[in-house]
Amino acid sequence: xxxxxxxxxxxxxxxxxxxxxxxxxxxxxxxxxxxxxxxxxxxxxxxxxxxxxxxxxxxxxxxxxxxxxxxxxxxxxxxxxxxxxxxxxxxxxxxxxxxxxxxxxxxxxxxxxxxxxxxxxxxxxxxxxxxxxxxxxxxxxxxxxxxxxxxxxxx
Amino acid sequence: xxxxxxxxxxxxxxxxxxxxxxxxxxxxxxxxxxxxxxxxxxxxxxxxxxxxxxxxxxxxxxxxxxxxxxxxxxxxxxxxxxxxxxxxxxxxxxxxxxxxxxxxxxxxxxxxxxxxxxxxxxxxxxxxxxxxxxxxxxxxxxxxxxxxxxxxxxx
Numbered sequence: 001x002x003x004x005x006x007x008x009x010x011x012x013x014x015x016x017x018x019x020x021x022x023x024x025x026x027x028x029x030x031x032x033x034x035x036x037x038x039x040x041x042x043x044x045x046x047x048x049x050x051x052x053x054x055x056x057x058x059x060x061x062x063x064x065x066x067x068x069x070x071x072x073x074x075x076x077x078x079x080x081x082x083x084x085x086x087x088x089x090x091x092x093x094x095x096x097x098x099x100x101x102x103x104x105x106x107x108x109x110x111x112x113x114x115x116x117x118x119x120x121x122x123x124x125x126x127x128x129x130x131x132x133x134x135x136x137x138x139x140x141x142x143x144x145x146x147x148x149x150x151x152x153x154x155x
Numbered sequence: 156x157x158x159x160x161x162x163x164x165x166x167x168x169x170x171x172x173x174x175x176x177x178x179x180x181x182x183x184x185x186x187x188x189x190x191x192x193x194x195x196x197x198x199x200x201x202x203x204x205x206x207x208x209x210x211x212x213x214x215x216x217x218x219x220x221x222x223x224x225x226x227x228x229x230x231x232x233x234x235x236x237x238x239x240x241x242x243x244x245x246x247x248x249x250x251x252x253x254x255x256x257x258x259x260x261x262x263x264x265x266x267x268x269x270x271x272x273x274x275x276x277x278x279x280x281x282x283x284x285x286x287x288x289x290x291x292x293x294x295x296x297x298x299x300x301x302x303x304x305x306x307x308x309x310x
């Protein structure tokens with residue numbers, strides 16, 4: 001059983017190469033444009049009410065996958081499902097970004113951390129009741145070395 | 156350009172039919188089992204350190220999509236990208252759940268809101284620095300009628 005996903009748009013960012021990308025939106029004030037293809041524009045109705053959105057996208061420059069990877073912020077190999085590393089069996093990326101404005105079928109967003117030209121797969125509203133965990137514990141990430149990198153230069 | 160996604164496991168839940176499903180994990184104390192296929196088990200290393208995980212899965216019982224849908228919690232049609240409705244152009248579901256335990260390649264989770272047998276596409280660790288927004292505003296959801304439904308009985 002396989003599922004075929006087709007892009008619904010493209011994400012424009014200042015990052016042409018991976019070594020320019022902040023490791024996650026929380027470390028980025030960069031702005032970008034989420035360009036939704038015109039045939040899907042009607043699906044954006046009511047999105048302006050949300051201060052944050054979840055972008056799902058294809059990690060299209062990632063080839064193949066590994067089950068153990070070295071996270072950008074750590075020195076040790078970790079299971080890929082305990083990391084946000086791009087080399088995943090299904091290379092779907094997820095970023096929570098701030099929605100600044102909508103102009104037609106383009107969304108201006110802040111805190112973007114993906115390559116320019118990244119294919120967009122889905123947009124979901126960020127709903128605190130569903131997506132915000134008050135007391136989460138984050139394993140190796142909480143214990144990461146202080147000199148962990150802050151860009152994706154080494155993959 | 157299309158992307159082919161293949162399941163890396165299956166999600167077992169108490170919900171055989173959609174009308175039994177709570178609308179989102181925040182409204183569910185249900186427990187379930189995330190069964191990762193053995194060939195991907197090595198990718199689970201280190202996941203026990205995380206109290207919460209993000210499940211991405213195929214909304215496999217959803218057929219086709221609509222650009223305007225009636226959310227489970229509202230009476231009005233909304234743009235699909237401003238909702239978590241399953242009838243999306245790329246039917247990828249996202250749930251944040253509590254990780255209770257790992258037994259080999261099976262994860263016991265709490266707060267599950269998907270159909271039994273749902274194909275698993277990815278697991279990501281929930282990292283507060285990336286995924287928790289302190290001050291999010293949630294548009295129509297914040298203003299929803301008090302009699303909004305709490306199951307997915309009507310789609």
